[in-house]
Amino acid sequence: SAVISQKPSRDICQRGTSLTIQCQVDSQVTMMFWYRQQPGQSLTLIATANQGSEATYESGFVIDKFPISRPNLTFSTLTVSNMSPEDSSIYLCSVILLATSTDTQYFGPGTRLTVL
Amino acid sequence: AQSVTQLDSQVPVFEEAPVELRCNYSSSVSVYLFWYVQYPNQGLQLLLKYLSGSTLVKGINGFEAEFNKSQTSFHLRKPSVHISDTAEYFCAVKGNTPLVFGKGTRLSVIA
Numbered sequence: 001s002a003v004i005s006q007k008p009s010r011d012i013c014q015r016g017t018s019l020t021i022q023c024q025v026d027s028q029v030t031m032m033f034w035y036r037q038q039p040g041q042s043l044t045l046i047a048t049a050n051q052g053s054e055a056t057y058e059s060g061f062v063i064d065k066f067p068i069s070r071p072n073l074t075f076s077t078l079t080v081s082n083m084s085p086e087d088s089s090i091y092l093c094s095v096i097l098l099a100t101s102t103d104t105q106y107f108g109p110g111t112r113l114t115v116l
Numbered sequence: 117a118q119s120v121t122q123l124d125s126q127v128p129v130f131e132e133a134p135v136e137l138r139c140n141y142s143s144s145v146s147v148y149l150f151w152y153v154q155y156p157n158q159g160l161q162l163l164l165k166y167l168s169g170s171t172l173v174k175g176i177n178g179f180e181a182e183f184n185k186s187q188t189s190f191h192l193r194k195p196s197v198h199i200s201d202t203a204e205y206f207c208a209v210k211g212n213t214p215l216v217f218g219k220g221t222r223l224s225v226i227a
Contacts, residue, residue, distance in 0.1 A: 033214050042206060043160075043217045092159060094215070102167055103148055105215050109159040 002027035002097055004108035012114045013083055020079045021111045023093030031096040032070060033105070034078045038089045046091075049076040073098070083115045118143040118211045120218035128224045129197055137192040137221045139207035147211045149190040151181055154204040154220075163205070166190060177201065197225050 003026040013019050023032065032049040047055040047068055055068035070076040080087050093108040123138040141147065151163040164175025171183040181192045190207060202225045207218040 042219045045214050103210050104165055107160040
């Protein structure tokens with residue numbers, strides 16, 4: 001497997017502000033994804049982070065609200081913009097490793113966001 | 117598109133008793149199947165996966181799951197649970213899209 005780190009691990013933010021979450025992997029990856037886990041809920045895919053091009057967003061998620069960057073194979077950021085209390089969730093980075101021949105997705109530890 | 121149904125939202129079980137967590141899926145294409153575990157205040161850890169071959173797959177911590185194509189199921193089992201198995205368990209399916217998750221089953225092991 002690989003070590004997937006996320007920064008920050010948690011944050012408390014005021015409504016109307018923005019937070020950028022970083023995901024760093026210590027191995028090369030083929031695919032990177034961002035998921036959201038609302039309190040007591042399952043995981044929902046926000047978008048696929050594409051290297052060097054715009055992310056591919058799932059229904060219900062838009063670039064203006066969740067801009068994503070992926071400047072290289074091992075790093076991506078997710079920004080939660082103009083936050084409201086409904087954005088309080090755990091945000092998880094997920095990757096498929098280049099070294100593995102399967103489509104197994106591994107997850108980072110998550111960023112726990114609370115919006116007041 | 118793929119979808120996953122976890123039939124039980126909560127499963128209480130006494131320590132050292134067996135447990136089965138149920139998972140059914142729907143897909144129009146061939147899929148890979150996964151179980152992940154999430155301990156309190158932690159991220160997701162891969163428990164086991166079915167990609168191909170033997171339909172009985174063994175994972176970490178003594179868990180196993182059996183892929184049943186005719187019943188479109190991938191139930192998770194453990195013959196004897198421990199207090200430390202208390203966690204949220206997620207079944208997930210991957211076809212031609214990224215992972216799609218079920219709603220999760222909270223396993224509570226009672227001493």
